[in-house]
Every structure is written in C-alpha cells, then in structure tokens.
Amino acid sequence: MRRYTKAGWVSIGSLVFLAVLALCGAWTGTAWGEESGAEVSGEVQHDLVISLNGDGVVANMASYRLSLSGELGGAGWAVPGSAYISVKGEYDLQPESGKLVDLDEAYVDLYFSCADLRLGQQVISWGTAYGLNPTSYVNPMPNPASSGGAGVAGGVALELARLPVPAMSATIYPSWGDVGLVAVLNPRLQGVPVPGDAQAEILRGVAYQIAQRQGLPPDLVTVSAERFSAEPPESLSDRLEYAARVGTRMGNWDLYLSGFRGWDDHPVLWVSMAPVTDPVTGYLTGVRVDPNAAYRKVTKAGLAASCAWGPYTLWGEGSYAWPDKVPELDDPNNIAFSSNEPHWQAVLGGDRTFGDAGDVYLMAEYIYNSNGSLLVPYQFVPGKSEARHYVVGMARWQPAQDHQLEVSGIYCMNDGSYVAMPRYTYQLSQSTSLWFGLALPGGDEETDFGGLSDARSATLGVKLAF
Amino acid sequence: MVRCETRQVASRGIVACVLLAAVLAVAWAPVAPERVRAADLTAEQILDKLEGTTMLTGSGSATIELVTENKRGQQRSNKLRVFRSKAADGTEKQLLEYLSPADVAGTKLLSITGGQETQIWLFMPALGRERRIAGAETRTKFMGTDFTYEEISGGSAYKDDYKAERLKDEDLDGRNCYVLRLTPTGESDYGFVKMWVWRDEFIPLKIEFYNRDGKVRKVLSNLDLKKSSKGKWEPSTIVMSDVVAGTKTIIKILEMSGEPVPDEYFTVRYLRRR
Numbered sequence: 189m190r191r192y193t194k195a196g197w198v199s200i201g202s203l204v205f206l207a208v209l210a211l212c213g214a215w216t217g218t219a220w221g222e223e224s225g226a227e228v229s230g231e232v233q234h235d236l237v238i239s240l241n242g243d244g245v246v247a248n249m250a251s252y253r254l255s256l257s258g259e260l261g262g263a264g265w266a267v268p269g270s271a272y273i274s275v276k277g278e279y280d281l282q283p284e285s286g287k288l289v290d291l292d293e294a295y296v297d298l299y300f301s302c303a304d305l306r307l308g309q310q311v312i313s314w315g316t317a318y319g320l321n322p323t324s325y326v327n328p329m330p331n332p333a334s335s336g337g338a339g340v341a342g343g344v345a346l347e348l349a350r351l352p353v354p355a356m357s358a359t360i361y362p363s364w365g366d367v368g369l370v371a372v373l374n375p376r377l378q379g380v381p382v383p384g385d386a387q388a389e390i391l392r393g394v395a396y397q398i399a400q401r402q403g404l405p406p407d408l409v410t411v412s413a414e415r416f417s418a419e420p421p422e423s424l425s426d427r428l429e430y431a432a433r434v435g436t437r438m439g440n441w442d443l444y445l446s447g448f449r450g451w452d453d454h455p456v457l458w459v460s461m462a463p464v465t466d467p468v469t470g471y472l473t474g475v476r477v478d479p480n481a482a483y484r485k486v487t488k489a490g491l492a493a494s495c496a497w498g499p500y501t502l503w504g505e506g507s508y509a510w511p512d513k514v515p516e517l518d519d520p521n522n523i524a525f526s527s528n529e530p531h532w533q534a535v536l537g538g539d540r541t542f543g544d545a546g547d548v549y550l551m552a553e554y555i556y557n558s559n560g561s562l563l564v565p566y567q568f569v570p571g572k573s574e575a576r577h578y579v580v581g582m583a584r585w586q587p588a589q590d591h592q593l594e595v596s597g598i599y600c601m602n603d604g605s606y607v608a609m610p611r612y613t614y615q616l617s618q619s620t621s622l623w624f625g626l627a628l629p630g631g632d633e634e635t636d637f638g639g640l641s642d643a644r645s646a647t648l649g650v651k652l653a654f
Numbered sequence: 655m656v657r658c659e660t661r662q663v664a665s666r667g668i669v670a671c672v673l674l675a676a677v678l679a680v681a682w683a684p685v686a687p688e689r690v691r692a693a694d695l696t697a698e699q700i701l702d703k704l705e706g707t708t709m710l711t712g713s714g715s716a717t718i719e720l721v722t723e724n725k726r727g728q729q730r731s732n733k734l735r736v737f738r739s740k741a742a743d744g745t746e747k748q749l750l751e752y753l754s755p756a757d758v759a760g761t762k763l764l765s766i767t768g769g770q771e772t773q774i775w776l777f778m779p780a781l782g783r784e785r786r787i788a789g790a791e792t793r794t795k796f797m798g799t800d801f802t803y804e805e806i807s808g809g810s811a812y813k814d815d816y817k818a819e820r821l822k823d824e825d826l827d828g829r830n831c832y833v834l835r836l837t838p839t840g841e842s843d844y845g846f847v848k849m850w851v852w853r854d855e856f857i858p859l860k861i862e863f864y865n866r867d868g869k870v871r872k873v874l875s876n877l878d879l880k881k882s883s884k885g886k887w888e889p890s891t892i893v894m895s896d897v898v899a900g901t902k903t904i905i906k907i908l909e910m911s912g913e914p915v916p917d918e919y920f921t922v923r924y925l926r927r928r
Contacts, residue, residue, distance in 0.1 A: 229756045257928060270928045297928055304923065313782035361923045437922075440773060442786055496773065496788040503786075540788065589724045589901075618730055618755050653757040 226258035233651040240626075240644040251278035253292065260296070269298040293352045303360045309352045312370055314433055314446060315505050316494035317535040319580065320555055320562070322507035323490035325448035326370055326431050327351055328378050351376050365436030372429035377483055378453040380416050381564060387479075388414040390568055394459055394523060395477050408474035410464070418455035418481035427451075441495045446507075448488040454565050455481040456514050456526035486511045499540045506534035506556075525566040527573060531559040537580075547587070553580040561636050576636070577601040590615040598637070605631025605638040623649045697818035700832050703856040704812070713739040713914040717753070718907050725900030732758070733908075737915040744768070747920035762925050763787075777925040784925050812836055816847065826850045826859050844871065855887045870897050884912075 230253050237247035255274035273294040279286030295308030315321030327350040355372040380387065391411045399409040421427050429450025436443050457480070464474040490507030510530045517524040537553030559565060560573040567573040582596035592615075597608040611625035625647045631638025695703075720732045733753040740746045745768040752761040760779035765772055774787040812818070816836035824833050829852050836847040845866040850859045857879070863872040876889035892905040918924055 227759075229759060231757070272928055299927065304927065311782050315783070316785070359923070359926070361921070366922065440771065440786075494786045496786050499788050501786055501788045589722065589728070589730065615730075619757070653755065 226256055228254070228256050229654065230254035231651055231653040233649065235647055235649040237645050237647045239642075240628075240646060241642060243642075245282045246645060248281040249278055249286075250281075252276065255292075260298075267298050267300055269296060271296045303358050306355075306357045309354050310357065311350050311352045312355065312357055312368075312431070313350070314368075314444065314492070316442065316444070316492040316503040317505040317537055318503075318551065318553060320533075320535055321492075322505055322533040322535060323433075323444065323446045323488075323492045324350070325446070325450070325488055325490075325507070326355065326372055326429070327353055328376050328453040365434065368431075368433040368435070370429075370431040372427075372431070372450060373424070374427050375429050375451050376453075377418075377420050377451060377455070379418070379455065380457065380481060381454055382566070384415055387416060391459070391477065391479055398461060398475055398477060398523075402475060404475060408464075409477060410474060411477045411479070413479050416455070416457050416479045416481035418483050420483060421451070440497065441493060444492040446490045446492070448486075448490075450485060451483055452486045452511060455483045456511075456517060456524075457481050457566055458514075458516050458519075458522045458524040458526065460516065460519075460522045480516065482514060482516075484512045484514055500538050501540070502538040504534070504536045506532060508532040523570075525568055527559075527567070531557075533557050533559070547585060549582075549584040551580075551582045554578070555580060563636060574602065600631070600636040603631060603635035603638070605629070605635035607637045607640065619654060620650065620652050623647075625649075695820075695832070697820040697834050698813070700820070700834060700851055700856070701813045701818050704851060704858060713737075714910070714912045715915055716907055716911070717909040718905055721904040721906070723902040723904065731755070737919050739915050739917065739920060747917075749915075749919050749924070760928070764920060764922070764925050766920065775922060775925060779928065784922055812847070812849075815840060815842070821848075823853070824850065826852075829854070829859065831859060852887075857887060857889070865898075872896050872898075882910075 232252045233250070235247065235249045235251075236245065237249070238244065239246045253274060253276040255272065257270065257272040260269040260271055274292040276290055276292045277286070277288040279288060291309065293308075293310055295306050295310045298305045298307070312324070312326040313321075314324045314326075330349045330351065353372050353376050354374045355370055357368065357370045359369075360367045382390070391414060395409040395411050396406055398404075399406040402409075429448070431446065431448040431450070433444055433446035435445075460478045460480060462476045462478065463472050464476050465471060466473050487510045488507050490505070492503075492505040494501065494503040496502075508530060509532065511528060513528045514526075516522055517526055517528050534556040535553060537551065539549065539551035542548040542550070555562070555578040556575065557578070558573075558575045560567055560576055562576065562578065577600070579599045579601060580597070581599075582594065584592065584594040586592045592613040593611075594613075595608065595610045597606055599606040606629070608628045608630070609625060610628075611623055613621055613623040615621050627643055627645050627647070629637045629640040629643055633639055633641070715735070715737045717733070717735050720734060721729050723729045732755065735751045735753055737749040738747070745766065747767075748763075748765045750763045752758045762777040763774065764777075764784075765774045767773075775784045776787045777784040815838060817839050819835045819837070821833040821835055824831055831850040831852055834849045834851065836849060838844060838846070844863050845868060846864050848862040848864065850861070851857065852859050857876060858874075859876050859879075861874040862870050863874075865871045873893075873895045875893045875895075877891040877893060879887050879889050882888050888907070888910070890907045892907075894903045896902070
C-alpha cells in the first residue's frame with residue numbers, strides 16, 4: 189500500500205479549502221439567492237477505493253459539483269427564461285491527478301409561446317431506458333473502459349455522467365406531443381477507449397502476427413507509432429451535428445422517434461502495412477506497421493417507448509446506426525479493428541416496487557449490442573464481431589428510514605462474465621450519506637468482465653449535499 | 655447508487671403527490687360548508703357533508719413541508735410546492751415540485767388521473783428528462799410516510815368503502831364533534847375507523863384507525879386550525895401517527911392559494927423547464 193506524500197497532504201489541504209469554499213459559496217449564495225431569485229446548490233463527495241487483490245488504495249478521490257441557477261425576467265427581458273451554470277472538479281490522491289475546476293453545464297433557457305430554447309453547453313438526455321440509452325445520441329458517455337463494468341452496471345450513475353456539448357436545442361409542443369430539434373456546434377469526441385499501454389501491447393501483437401504471416405523474423409516488423417491517434421474535424425461546418433426527435437403520448441404509452449447525423453464518439457482503427465526495401469538492392473528487408481485512426485460520421489435512427497402497466501414500469505429503446513464508410517477498413521491489405529457494417533443496440537427493461545412503502549425495489553434490463561462488447565467498441569480478435577447480450581439487474585431494500593441495501597450487477601450472456609456490486613448506504617443526516625460498496629467482477633480473463641478482475645475493490649464514500 | 659436514488663425520489667414524489675390530495679382536501683373547502691347544526695343528521699349525511707368539504711373541486715396551489723419521523727424521533731423534511739386542478743369531466747391533475755432538500759430540489763412529479771387510470775411522470779433535473787412511473791396500489795404504504803392511498807383519498811373513499819354509524823357526540827379540544835364509526839364493507843387493513851368531525855365546519859379533526867383486534871393502529875390529526883382571509887377554517891398541520899411502528903408523518907402547510915392554476919402547469923413541457 190502506498191503512503192501519502194507531502195504533496196498528497198498539501199492536496200488534501202487544497203481539497204478541504206475547496207470544500208469550505210464551496211460551502212461558503214453555498215451559504216452566501218443562498219443568502220444572495222433569497223434576494224435575487226438565484227439558487228446555489230451542490231455536493232461534495234469523497235470516495236476511498238481499496239483493492240481486494242491486495243494492491244492497497246487504488247483511488248482516494250474527492251469531488252464536488254457547484255451550480256447556480258436563476259430565472260430570467262423583469263423589464264430587461266422580452267421573454268421569460270432561466271439560466272444555469274455548474275462547475276465540477278475532482279482530485280484523486282492516489283495517484284495524484286485530477287482537475288479542480290471544470291465547466292459542466294452552462295446554458296440559457298428561453299420560453300417562447302411556440303417553443304422552448306436552450307442555448308449553451310448542455311446535456312440532451314433522450315431515451316426511456318436506465319443507464320444505457322441507445323437514442324441519447326448527442327452527448328457522449330464517458331469512456332466505458334475507464335469505468336469498466338461497474339460503470340455499465342451503475343446504470344443511471346453512468347447516464348448522469350454524460351459529457352455536455354455546446355449546442356442549440358429547441359422543443360416545439362404541438363397538441364399531440366413534442367418535437368425536439370438539436371444542433372451541436374462542437375461535439376466532444378472521445379478518442380480511443382483503450383489505455384495507451386494496452387494499445388502498444390495490441391500493436392506489438394499485431395506486428396508479431398504479421399511477422400508470422402509473412403514468414404519474417406519478428407524484429408523485421410516495426411511499428412511506426414505506439415498509439416492510435418485521430419485528428420478531430422477542424423472547420424465549424426464539419427463539426428456540426430444534428431438531431432431530431434418526435435414524441436407523443438398514447439394512453440399509458442410514451443413514444444419517441446428520433447434521428448441523428450453526426451460524429452461517432454470513438455474513431456475507427458486499423459493498421460496498414462508497408463514493405464521496407466533495401467534502397468540499394470531493392471530486396472524486402474522488413475515490414476512497417478502503421479497504426480491509423482480516423483473519426484467518421486454516422487447516421488442513426490431510433491425508437492423509444494415506455495409505459496406503466498399496473499405496478500410495473502416498462503421500457504424499450506433501440507437505435508440503428510449507419511456509419512460512413514471508411515475504405516481502409518475494407519482493404520484486405522489492412523487489419524481493421526472497426527467495421528463499416530451498420531449496427532444496432534437495444535434495451536428492454538422493467539421495474540416495480542413491492543411491499544409497504546416501496547421497501548423492496550426490483551429492476552431488470554436486457555441489453556443487445558450487435559457491435560460486440562459494451563466496454564470496448566473494437567474487435568481486436570480476428571473475425572467478425574459477435575453480437576453481445578447482457579442482463580442488468582438491481583434489487584434494493586430499505587429496512588428502515590436511514591438504511592438501504594442494494595445489489596446491482598451486469599451479466600454477459602455470451603461468456604458468463606459479470607460484475608456484482610452490493611452496497612450499503614446510511615443516511616447520516618438529511619444532507620449527508622455514507623456508503624460502503626463492493627465491485628466484484630467475475631469470469632475468465634478473456635471475457636468481457638473477467639478481464640476487469642483488477643477492479644475487484646471495496647469503496648467507502650461520503651457525500652454532503654447542500 | 656444514483657440509480658437507486660432515482661427510484662427513491664420517484665417513490666417520495668408519489669407520496670408527496672398523493673399527500674397533496676390530503677392537504678388540499680382538508681385545507682380547501684371550495685364551497686363554504688353549510689352551517690348545519692341539526693343534531694339529527696345521519697352518519698351517511700355527515701359523510702356526505704364531509705365529502706363536500708374534503709374533496710377539492712377547483713384548482714389551487716400550496717407550499718408544504720413534509721416531515722417524516724422515525725421511532726427514535728429523528729426527522730427528515732421535504733419542502734414541496736404543489737399545484738392541483740380538477741376539470742369538469744373529473745380529470746384531476748397534480749404537479750409537485752421539490753424545493754428541498756438539495757439532493758432532490760427541482761424534481762417534479764406530474765400525475766393526471768382520468769377515470770380509473772393515473773398517469774405519472776417524474777422529472778429529475780440531474781437526469782434532464784421525464785420518466786413514466788407506475789402508480790401504486792391503493793393499500794400500499796408509501797415509503798417514508800405513515801399514509802396509504804386509501805387513508806388520504808378523501809371523504810369519498812370512506813363513503814364508498816365503509817358503513818357509517820353515528821356514535822355519541824364528543825368535545826375534542828373544545829370543539830363539539832360528531833363521532834362516527836366506520837366499518838369497512840370490503841377488504842381492508844382495518845377492523846374499523848373512528849372519526850371526529852367538527853360540527854361547525856364538517857372538518858374531520860381526528861381519525862383513529864383500529865386493527866381487527868380493536869387496538870388503535872394509527873391516528874390522523876388535523877391541527878392548528880386557523881381562519882383564512884375568506885373566513886374558512888383550515889388546518890395548517892396534519893399529523894399521521896403510526897402507534898404500532900412509533901413513526902409519524904407531519905404535513906405543515908406553509909402557503910396556500912385557491913387561485914386557479916393555469917393548465918400549462920400540468921404538461922410535460924412545464925415539467926422539463928428548470
């Protein structure tokens with residue numbers, strides 16, 4: 189187990205200062221807010237994550253979120269509306285890294301008689317399912333590889349972590365439902381969701397395979413770079429994305445039809461090979477392997493529905509994606525880790541509460557992903573990508589007012605791997621909660637979640653909301 | 655986990671949304687009660703009067719504080735703004751917005767009841783979208799409170815589901831009351847219910863819910879009655895005590911208005927607005 193460095197304690201001091209600052213801000217903001225109509229709110233959280241594999245503390249993370257919101261109005265404003273801004277930050281003391289201040293959302297709402305507009309950095313949340321929303325096209329999810337199965341099983345926690353983008357959105361409300369139109373001015377592109385070390389390892393493996401295939405000694409196959417890197421689009425017109433959604437309510441059903449034209453969050457990957465010849469003799473002396481990555485546009489269409497059926501809430505959501513073709517992916521001389529094939533994703537689920545006071549809550553969800561693993565959107569094993577089927581479940585029991593037990597998890601039906609996450613939460617006061625949780629991945633090393641065995645951990649956390 | 659909190663908020667929202675009915679039911683008498691002082695009213699007639707005064711027939715809004723207290727006396731408080739409307743065709747619409755605590759502030763719950771069906775949408779600002787929520791069964795106890803739908807569904811439920819019998823009048827806190835014994839005609843958690851109705855205003859001041867073995871299980875009290883500017887008596891505090899569990903739910907009415915609420919409040923559009 190590592191020990192705290194002096195710098196670590198300095199960071200702790202900084203975080204404490206930050207927390208105090210946030211609380212002072214909340215107090216003064218609230219006082220100010222009473223006069224101005226603005227409201228300040230936020231939360232401060234600390235998580236201590238301990239490895240169950242004997243690696244000691246793997247994360248010692250402090251984080252916060254501070255938001256300010258208020259109504260627009262009065263003589264200076266022609267239309268009613270509101271404004272909202274939030275900043276967040278986090279710092280991990282183990283290892284020491286983080287971003288203390290990061291703009292989260294910042295937008296202005298304008299309420300016209302015919303439409304509601306939202307302008308600024310925002311999250312546009314579409315869909316009816318929990319956690320994974322195939323029709324929530326606009327904002328990228330955080331890299332699934334970084335949160336692992338815990339993130340996927342974390343459901344709404346992952347959903348809440350969608351990354352805001354600068355956009356203009358308008359929603360029109362005809363009598364039969366609503367029509368949403370979105371223009372994204374600058375999409376957030378996520379890069380390659382594979383850690384750099386793993387990329388280098390993958391490329392070395394590819395080089396070895398090529399050497400075997402070509403009958404060359406491995407040292408004659410060289411890799412020109414250790415990572416895949418893709419250039420994001422430069423011009424504003426290139427960066428623009430569009431999305432639209434039509435929603436209506438039919439009896440107990442909410443139905444949404446949606447579409448999207450924009451950038452895939454993750455670039456496509458392939459490696460190309462070039463013969464290396466002796467400039468004098470012209471004889472083949474080796475092979476150079478070049479890792480390539482490129483962002484591409486994609487067109488998506490989707491349908492989402494939800495309904496209440498007796499004590500059950502049911503939902504279904506799916507989207508079909510047609511990626512723009514990247515010729516290099518179909519070049520037989522290249523090794524492609526991405527595909528030009530269309531793909532689709534679907535989620536079906538339901539939940540209900542049982543017993544007095546909603547003491548017991550159960551939720552189950554089925555996820556289909558034709559493009560393979562939910563964790564890594566690439567196919568590093570040769571062959572066609574295999575569609576994956578997952579089951580997500582969650583059970584919660586609240587035996588008393590301040591105590592809550594819950595178990596959530598995700599299971600991959602293809603390979604039998606899973607992540608189980610039991611957790612106990614104690615509400616220390618109205619604003620403060622403590623929890624203890626476990627993340628328990630299981631399965632063979634080559635499976636979806638079995639490969640996350642390093643993430644076997646226990647978490648102790650505290651959160652203060654104000 | 656946030657996933658779980660979502661559902662908790664939903665449950666709490668449903669609770670509050672239905673509690674609104676109770677608050678408004680007792681607090682707003684849309685038509686001034688007829689000052690019937692005759693001693694010969696039957697139990698059914700009293701329930702009829704009760705229905706007239708306890709069911710909201712118009713529209714209005716209120717700010718309330720909902721406090722739950724566990725058996726150790728620890729309290730949890732939610733501050734809510736509630737809006738309600740009832741159309742001529744019987745469709746009831748309710749919108750509830752959490753003002754505090756911070757972790758649920760801004761959460762809104764919209765319920766529309768027409769005929770037998772209730773449609774409920776929950777909006778959480780952190781999630782940025784609304785979600786349908788299944789309604790609960792009428793005899794389900796709501797999480798964190800001591801109420802069931804049945805208990806707070808207003809006078810009509812008592813009239814429809816109970817056989818009423820008039821007992822000897824009594825004084826309660828200096829107010830002369832009709833006393834009714836209500837025996838369930840169908841399936842019920844209770845053996846019988848005893849109700850004290852203020853003779854002057856036909857407001858139920860106290861309701862005791864008895865187990866099948868004749869022991870008090872819960873007590874509902876309408877307290878702090880005050881005369882409004884319109885001359886109506888209104889309770890500003892409603893308390894439901896679970897005698898068996900030792901828990902308590904307290905509703906404090908902080909502000910109230912009988913002004914009609916615009917219909918646009920009861921829409922998904924309004925739900926989505928910050």
